[in-house]
Amino acid sequence: MAVSVVGDIDQEQIVKTLNSKFSKIRNNSKRKYIEHKIDNFKVDSLSILFDKSAQKTDLTIVRFYDKKGGMQNENDYFEYLKRSFYNRLSKQRLASLSIEQRSYSKGNVGLTTFLNTKGVHQVSADIRPDKLIGGISELMIDAENIERFGFTNSEIEKMKRIYLSELKRKANSSNKRESSAITDEIYNDFFNRIPVVEPSYEYQLAQKYIDKIDSVAILSFIKRIDTRNTRAKYIITTNDSLIAKKLSPEKMFDIADSIKRLPLSRYFKAVKMHKSLVDEFEPKGKIVDKRLIKEVDAYRYELSNGVTVIYKESALDKGKIQISGFRKGGLYELDSTDYSEGLFAAPAVSSSGAGKFTREELSNYLAGNTASVRFLIDKTRSGIVGGSDLSDITTLFELIRLKWMEPKCDSAMFEILKRKYIEDLKMVKKTKGEIFSEEFGKIIQRGDYTTRELSVEEVNKIDFSRLMSIYEKSFGIADGYCFIILADSNSEEIEEYIEKYLGSLPFGKREISYKYNGAAINLDSARFEKNSGDGQKSTVLIVSQVDKITEPLREFNLKLDLAKSVLRKRLLTQLREKMGKVYSVSVSAGSIAIPANLTRTTISFSCTPQDAQLLIDECAKIISQMVADPKGFESELSDARKMLKADNRSERDKNSYWSAFLRSVAYNQDNYWSFATNYDDLVDSITSEDISTIIENYIQKTPKIIGVQNPDNNK
Known part of the structure; x- marks a missing residue:
């Protein structure tokens, strides 16, 4: 037996407590340890579990394989690294594919360690009930492609940058680690023989071995595990009582067997490489006023383009910068005839890349970089939220400029978002409690175009050609925007970024007026x-x-x-x-x-x-x-x-x-x-x-x- 105690604790007191609670337990050192063997599945089987409270239809395919003995020394690290990359690359591939024309979402292929004596290969995803056979087939084909061909060099190189960046941040972090994370590592050590190591040492190991990770090494690892020809347990959890009539065990097994014989082409997606986020530009803005807000120890800047910035130095997140920005307006500033388009404008533009970058190219460029920023249109305001490590501060502000100055809206991405919205609309089965809440809500306040759910017909009528103009109404001219910045850095170091990037956002005057003044609320009993x-x-x-x-x-x-x-x-x-x-x-x-x-x-x-x-x-x-x-x-x-x-x-x-x-x-x-x-x-x-x-x-x-x-x- 092992006991793990992690936290802000008094070590001596914990040792005394453990001794008082456990020291009298008899130590039967002669007792032989019995390891219960788990055999591979002898036949394929299908279980369909009906749960009316389930929000989706979920498919999980489980196969067993013989697990190796953990990581006892540095020589085992390369094997551990290949396993980690296989899991991460599989998840990345299926996430990318599910954005496209797929009848499944949240797809995943990977090796898990939840059984201590057996390796588990698992394929899982949420499947559209109305396209059950198609969704299952697509998931199995995408998983089969991975098992046959592995991954492209571009996928692997992108993951290398992400992986090393994560380990480097972990190694250099001075923030306290979560007790739960340390407990998980101790559990992993005890049951899976993967020892707890210092983050700095793990980073050194990764740097030493990561160059050996390539498409050949990963494919060789996949072939060695090789669960394609082992028997599987298929498990479907659903709230659709008709699933069992649509899918028999024989039908499921026929799909799986036919896909193993199906001719497939190796996955490939061309991604153009770019050297920079933004082109050189001449800064236009200036800081015209700087004042100390003594009560909160922050500075307020007024810029020549009508932008306000409030900056507070903060070491609460060591080596980090956070930025958010807003301006009143948002969806409530739109006319009722534009409201439906307004709901889709920000998601469609944000999913379409920016400037010279496609969505995939931007993701690839930023791999391993901590900078991220989202542009949002809320009901009462529009704005951004983002952040990065201070080492990536230039990329953060360049990313803000790129997305602000060169937004684009891809019609194909809009169609994907629209299709997914309609699919979700059809899949949702409201509980009686949710229906009651909606009906009661309409008594509390009268429903209107801002509160009701869009119908399939209304979504199909959304005019793509109007999305960009609605988006630019919320962004575009920067007058009236207020940015809040918190960073582990003094104001002088941040001011050059404020002036160069935020001060150069588009000039002009912007008047804000709400078209929507609130729902009619019930003031009677x-x-x-x-x-x-x-x-x-x-x-x-x-x-x-x-x-x-x-x-x-x-x-x-x-x-x-x-x-x-x-x-x-x-x-x-x-x-x-x-x-x-x-x-x-x-x-x-x-x-x-x-x-x-x-x-x-x-x-x-x-x-x-x-x-x-x-x-x-x-x-x-x-x-x-x-x-x-x-x-x-x-x-x-x-x-x-x-x-x-x-x-x-x-x-x-x-x-x-x-x-x-x-x-x-x-x-x-x-x-x-x-x-x-x-x-x-x-x-x-x-x-x-x-x-x-x-x-x-x-x-x-x-x-x-x-x-x-x-x-x-x-x-």
Whole structure:
């Protein structure tokens, strides 16, 4: 037996604890270790598992092979490297193919180690139920191509750059490693005989042996494993009860046998190599103003092209830079007739490469480089999010410039995205709970073109020729954009990139106006009850909503956070601990100002059908008590304050916290920079009377919209 303990621990204390718990266990050293043998499958077999809660149809093909004895020394490393490359290259190949005209997704071929005494070769993918035979055949053909021919040199060279880059970053990282990752390595050592090594040593080994990895070495490795002629277990998990009628075991085996005899051509895809991301250009922009934001120790830059940059030096992620950018507008700025095209504009452009690069060429150029950036069009804003190691900072800013200045929209990629959207639309089988939620949602607020799901007919009518103009409306002229940058570097080192790249984004004036001003929300009482649940319990939702915000949004949401925590504690105490009627209670509360003022709270729980109205009435009583007697929940409020402050302290140690906070202040234009630094004081200043007022005005006095989904009596 082995015990592994990893974490921020007191080593001496852990040793004492382990001794006290395990030292008295009798050591039977004479007991012979029995290794239970697992034989290869003697016959092919097919199992179809029906699960109505499954979201997809999944195929897994399992074959066994004799596993070698781990990695005991440096001489075994090359074998380990070939195995790693086989797995990675297979996943890369199938991911690339599934983007194209394939009836499967998330394809994977690889060797796994989940059995300790046997090697497992596994082929898996999600298959379209409406094209079941075609999807299975395509997956098997693509897997067969790998088994026969291996991989191209260009695929291997790309993976080498990625692999070495990952190991180098791991070796040079000064960040603490996750305990779970170390535990996995210890498990791998104990069961699979792959020892735990220092990242720097593994990087040295990879550099030493990686040149030996080529198409011949990988194909030789594949042929030696050779599971093509061994028997297989085919497993299909699905929510489609008709799959068993469409696919018999004999049909599955016939497909597999015919593909083994099928003439195939070696996989090949031409990828043009480029020497640079962007051509040399003359910088046009200038920093026209630089100011210190003392409250958060950040700098605010105004550029001559109307761009704002907020930069904060941060060593929370050593040797890293993060960048995000936004401008108000997004989908809500579009006319209703352009909304469908707007949903596809950013994904289609982002998937089409940029400038002189195709999608594959850009991916190949960036292999092994940490720079990445995504361009997004959200409902209320458009923007980017990206990052890299500081060593790749030039590539990061060049990539932003390339995608901003030279976007392109490939019609073939648009057709692929459209086809996948329609396929997903047809595959989705909504649960009764999801259907109830949708119906109840339409009572809470009237559905419109921004909330409804596009139909197949509407998707087919999307005009490709309009996508680029809609995309450029969100990007194009950079006036009004605000970029948030956090980097483990001082401001002077970053300023040259800000001025050269962000300052040279297109000049011009850009006026923003929202065409969509929010859905029509229901401000009256309503009740929606339906007998459609799968279980034996009723699901109850109590919604309160108003179209007003009576104080600054940031402080208001802070009060709502405390109010929902205190209210949930009170409801749990009464409904669960005293009455024993529920297992749990959920309370959500929040407020937004864009596209329109809206404050909404929701109480939800599950109970027996006969208790539903009793507990709805009990919730109302508890709310009234909290309004009448604020001092009565001082203890719960004190606990809620402590929890909020502890959560905030934990989040402050992450760059994601600071990026989101700086972006929020810039977006809301409230200049409330001290909110982050004075957070604890603000939380402590909120009294029980404040919470009581919030509960009174936004829950107690607000008309209730009640939803109850009872069990389906006709099941």
